[in-house]
Amino acid sequence: MTDLLAIRGLTYKRNFKVILRDINCHVESGQTIGLLGANGAGKTTLMRLIAGSAPHFLGSISVDGATQLVARKAAVSFSEQTNGLPLNLRVDRAVAAWAAWYPDFDREQFELVAQFMDIDHHARLGSLSKGNLKKVVIALSLARRAKLYLLDEPFDGIDSMTRKKIIAAIIQWKPFDATLLISDHHVGDIANILDRVMIIEGRELVANEEADDIRATGKSIEEYFEDVHAGRVQHD
Numbered sequence: 001m002t003d004l005l006a007i008r009g010l011t012y013k014r015n016f017k018v019i020l021r022d023i024n025c026h027v028e029s030g031q032t033i034g035l036l037g038a039n040g041a042g043k044t045t046l047m048r049l050i051a052g053s054a055p056h057f058l059g060s061i062s063v064d065g066a067t068q069l070v071a072r073k074a075a076v077s078f079s080e081q082t083n084g085l086p087l088n089l090r091v092d093r094a095v096a097a098w099a100a101w102y103p104d105f106d107r108e109q110f111e112l113v114a115q116f117m118d119i120d121h122h123a124r125l126g127s128l129s130k131g132n133l134k135k136v137v138i139a140l141s142l143a144r145r146a147k148l149y150l151l152d153e154p155f156d157g158i159d160s161m162t163r164k165k166i167i168a169a170i171i172q173w174k175p176f177d178a179t180l181l182i183s184d185h186h187v188g189d190i191a192n193i194l195d196r197v198m199i200i201e202g203r204e205l206v207a208n209e210e211a212d213d214i215r216a217t218g219k220s221i222e223e224y225f226e227d228v229h230a231g232r233v234q235h236d
C-alpha cells in the first residue's frame with residue numbers, strides 16, 4: 001500500500017489563535033479512518049485544510065502525491081462542498097450541477113446509491129429533512145471517483161435506521177483503493193468499519209492507531225477514545 005495522504009508539520013491559525021498545531025501523519029490508500037475528537041477539537045478544520053478550502057497554513061499536505069491546491073482539490077471529495085448548493089435546487093438539478101463541476105462524477109454510481117437510500121430526485125434540497133439531506137450529501141460525495149473521501153459528521157442528528165443505511169452505502173460503494181476519512185464524536189456508529197483511528201485533542205493529533213491494535217488490547221474503539229480524552233492513554 002502507498003501513502004495516499006501525508007501531512008507534515010501542519011499548523012493552522014485563525015485570528016491569531018492556534019486551531020491545529022504540528023500535525024504529522026501518513027495514511028495508506030484503501031483505509032477507512034475515524035477522525036475523532038470532542039466538539040471544537042478541529043476535525044472540520046483539518047478536513048478543510050486537506051480539501052484545500054483553507055489555503056493558508058504552515059507545513060505541507062499531500063494527497064496522492066499532490067501538494068498544490070488545484071491538484072489536491074481534484075483528488076478529494078469533501079462532503080462540505082455541497083454546502084454551496086442553493087436550497088431551492090431540486091435533487092436532480094444538484095446532480096446535474098455536480099456532473100458539470102466534477103469530471104470524476106459518476107451518475108450511474110449516484111443512481112445506485114440514491115436508489116439504495118431512497119432519495120427523492122424531485123425534492124428541493126431545502127424541503128428535505130436533515131436526515132434525507134445528509135443522504136443526498138453522502139450520495140453526491142461517494143459518486144465522485146476520488147482518491148480521498150472526507151465525510152464530516154455524516155451521522156449528526158440522524159436516526160439509527162438512516163445511520164445504518166448510510167454506513168451500508170459507505171461500505172458498499174467506497175472504491176477498494178480509495179481512502180475514507182470520517183469525522184464523528186459518536187464513535188459507536190462507525191467503530192466496526194474503521195481500519196485506523198485518529199484523535200485530535202488540545203489542538204494536536206494525539207493518537208493515530210491501527211483499529212485492530214486497539215481491539216487487540218480488549219478495548220472497544222469507543223473506550224479507547226474515552227481513555228485518550230480523559231488522559232488515561234500516554235502518547236508521544
Ligand SMILES: Nc1ncnc2c1ncn2[C@@H]1O[C@H](COP(=O)(O)OP(=O)(O)OP(=O)(O)O)[C@@H](O)[C@H]1O
Nearest residue numbers: 014015019037038039040041042043044045046185
Ligand atoms: N473562522 C474561524 N475563526 C476563528 N476560530 C475558528 C474559525 N473556525 C473554527 N474556529 C475554531 O476552531 C476550533 C476547531 O473548530 P472545528 O469546527 O474544526 O472543530 P470540530 O472538531 O469540527 O468541532 P465539532 O465536532 O463541534 O463540529 C474551534 O475552537 C472553533 O471555534
